[in-house]
Amino acid sequence: MSKQANRTKIILILGILSAIGPLSIDMYLPAFKNMAAALHCSQEQMGYTLSSFFFGICLGQLVNGPLLDHFGRKNVLYIGLIIYVISSFGSAFSFTVEQLIVWRFFQAIGGSIGMVAPNAIIRETFKEAERPKILSLMMLILGVSPILAPSLGSLLLTITDWNIIFVLLGIITLLILFLIKSWLPEKINKHPKGPFKVKSILTSYVALLPEKQFLTFAISGAIGSGCIFTFVSGAPLTFLNFYHADEKQFGWIFAMVASGIIGASQFNHWVLKRFSSQQVLSFILPLQLLLAITLAVLSKFGLINIQINILLLFLILACQGLVFPNIISLALQPFHEGAGAASAMMGALQMAWGSICATILGLLFDGTPFTMAIIMVFCALSANFILFVIGKKYFQPVQE
Incomplete structure (x- = not known):
């Protein structure tokens, strides 16, 4: 073969x-x-x-x-x-x-x-x-x-x-x-010799702490992923309750917005032929923040209809489709033997933050699209701040 x-x-x-x-x-x-x-x-x-x-x-x-x-x-x-x-x-x-x-x-x-x-x-x-x-x-x-x-x-x-x-x-x-x-392939089944100790689980995660590049990209990526979790939990409240879409219409709306992630992730394949992962993130994350702010402002002042809402959500999630593969790749770059623990930590951070976003949305939902939009603004703003301000010195270009 x-x-x-x-x-x-x-x-x-x-x-x-x-x-x-x-x-x-x-x-x-x-x-x-x-x-x-x-x-x-x-x-x-x-x-x-x-x-x-x-x-x-x-x-x-x-x-x-x-x-x-x-x-x-x-x-x-x-x-x-x-x-x-x-x-x-x-x-x-x-x-x-x-x-x-x-x-x-x-x-x-x-x-x-x-x-x-x-x-x-x-x-x-x-x-x-x-x-x-x-x-x-x-x-x-x-x-x-x-x-x-x-x-x-x-x-x-x-x-x-x-x-x-x-x-x-x-x-x-x-x-x-x-x-x-x-x-x-069987080659991925190779593993270290010796007995496994329960405390080695904790040791695996403690070993990640000195890797500042991992922490920068993993935390930024986890908080930024809150845009997706906020959409998933807020879409029924927004489109079924506020815009009064029926169940069939909601299914199409959900599919259209979610397709932004798929399309963008494939576009990323083409983009990486011309730009590095760092360059992609430097453009896409600020763009996502701008789109989220636009959605929040229009929602706050009642200047948004269902079509514009769908379009902006599509673009915000499309940005996430470009962010995910690049931020994961850069977060795992320092690892080989510890890639499993690092990958697990990234996934757990994303799921934990997503659960927090969904809970906050349920507690603060005001019956309008604004609640979903402002949570997305917070997620996008925090992701940008962590990556480009706090972690600026670890955000090094890839050496060709």
Whole structure:
């Protein structure tokens, strides 16, 4: 088999692996009402199944990173995905919401491996100059999942019960396990010798602290990613409640805005032929801040209609599609052996900050698009400040 064919297979499987998290969140959202009735609970209680999943993702990423570095990528992938499969079937056959909350937590623990391993595998499989391009291609696969997942979940509900959503997630993951066994090279399974100690997990993260370049890009990237989480949590409130879009219209709106991330991530592949990752970030992050400020000002004074709102949100998320692959690549640049722990820390920071943004939005929402916009302004402003002011001396151009 040709080297290019192997390369394509690796990118494809890593993209599918990364999509486990979004699929696990978005596919069952249309079933909330049905599930609440079946489990004899309120929809507010159903929300705890999301909370437990987010908590599991944060914890799982932090634990799985050092495990990937010590025991080898494929070994830990097998264990994590098997936990995910078992938990998916457990979720499908839950009889109470409490059972579902527990199963969802363990589903996230297992599934979080898909959010950690790909970045680390790319870091040690591809050359430095190739990594941002590979991350952009992988984001094409990853970006489709949150667009298609709610529609797939709704389709399943028209022909069967909510349980099948979790059964399907388990079956998909079994297929992923087979592809990992067949397609991922064994060389990524090399790992250090010697016993693994629990305290080595903490040691792995403490070892990241001296890496100022990592901290600069990881923290800036995590806070900037709040724009995406704010959109996801604020879109239903804005478009369904404020603009009174129906569910079908909302689906199209969500897909249009989210497609900005996909398109921009592919445009990044072309941009990197002419500019460095640092140059891309130096232009895109200030542009994203300007767009967020525009959205906030227009929203505050009631000068925005639904079409302009969609356009500005599309552009803000498109900026994020350009930021993600470049900021991840630069954050992981100092690492080789510790890439798993570094990747895990980045993912956990993003998820934790996203949860904070979603909570703040729910607490402060004033019934208009302004709340979502002003949180995006804060995220974009903070990301710019950390990267270009606090971390200016660590923001060095790539030497060709």
